[in-house]
Amino acid sequence: MKRIVFAAGLTLGLLATGPGPAAAGVSWLHIHINDSGSDPDHVRVNVPVSLLDAVLPEVEKQTRHESKFDVGNCEMTVAEYRSAIRTLSSSPRREVKIERSHGTIVMRRDGPDMRLEQTPKKGNRSRTSVRLPWLVATALAKGTGEQLDVSGAVRALAEAGEGEIAVDDEDGTRVRVWIDDVAFPEEADA
Amino acid sequence: MSPRARILLFIGVFTVFVVGATLAAYAAWHREGVIEVEVSSLNGMGTQASIQVPGAVVPIVLGFMPDVRVCNDPDWREARRYMPMVRSAWRALRDGPDGVWVAVDSRDERVRISKEGQYVLIDVIDGDEHVMVKCPVRTVDAVTDRMARMGRLWI
Numbered sequence: 001m002k003r004i005v006f007a008a009g010l011t012l013g014l015l016a017t018g019p020g021p022a023a024a025g026v027s028w029l030h031i032h033i034n035d036s037g038s039d040p041d042h043v044r045v046n047v048p049v050s051l052l053d054a055v056l057p058e059v060e061k062q063t064r065h066e067s068k069f070d071v072g073n074c075e076m077t078v079a080e081y082r083s084a085i086r087t088l089s090s091s092p093r094r095e096v097k098i099e100r101s102h103g104t105i106v107m108r109r110d111g112p113d114m115r116l117e118q119t120p121k122k123g124n125r126s127r128t129s130v131r132l133p134w135l136v137a138t139a140l141a142k143g144t145g146e147q148l149d150v151s152g153a154v155r156a157l158a159e160a161g162e163g164e165i166a167v168d169d170e171d172g173t174r175v176r177v178w179i180d181d182v183a184f185p186e187e188a189d190a
Numbered sequence: 191m192s193p194r195a196r197i198l199l200f201i202g203v204f205t206v207f208v209v210g211a212t213l214a215a216y217a218a219w220h221r222e223g224v225i226e227v228e229v230s231s232l233n234g235m236g237t238q239a240s241i242q243v244p245g246a247v248v249p250i251v252l253g254f255m256p257d258v259r260v261c262n263d264p265d266w267r268e269a270r271r272y273m274p275m276v277r278s279a280w281r282a283l284r285d286g287p288d289g290v291w292v293a294v295d296s297r298d299e300r301v302r303i304s305k306e307g308q309y310v311l312i313d314v315i316d317g318d319e320h321v322m323v324k325c326p327v328r329t330v331d332a333v334t335d336r337m338a339r340m341g342r343l344w345i
Contacts, residue, residue: 043295050282
């Protein structure tokens, strides 16, 4: 269960560091978490995107000076993220590596997606992989200062159609986040 | 007016009052719904507890709560900032269609939080225990409205 809470925190952390979307319409945000470890858990959350309008502005106030990425047990600052996005925009075939004491974060473009992979150094077990649509990744980088543009990222995710944010870790926990017009989708986690 | 006519008039007025009050209470009961909490056992023990409270009671009780304008507890001071947000979040959920908002399945637990018509349902199976809470939407409205008001009032 701790792994699920961590994964949910990571995903919500990605979403909850900026203002909400301007217009929600009838779109729905889905967060599905599958833990296939020794004690399997499945969590499915389906909420209207308009809920983010209510929640994110307040969360943004609380986290105005704390925006950062947590990928596995490695942190990446907003400035590092923006710099990596600029590099990948100009040279799509390149990889960007950010070294940390616990491991390395590797960012690269993969077709319509961007991948962040955290590779641990010796002795650290956790390996985490994040996949998100490139449009969402670039929208996220458009904030100012140390603030990510989460509202823009949410709009981009809604416009991505089939696109989704997916987080996998070595312990078998998979988090999927996507937006569509279906209020309560049937079980579709593969 | 004869004494007999006065008695009949009194009985008539009293009957109209009682019937009217009963109908008003019945209408309020139906309008506000009923809060139900049911605890049952899945190993053949049947229902262990079942409580039903008219949802209309909640706004009345909340109406008697005093407005707290100054609160020195730091946790409460922190919590008050989120109270208007809780109401906005609730309204976004309330105005959506029926269905399951949250579903959790694990080896021993099963949790469902959903909306069905004018009710919010919380259904939890934990081992052999089954707890079902059914709360009218209007009751949650009253509680979140009150929370938002408290959030605005506190200094």
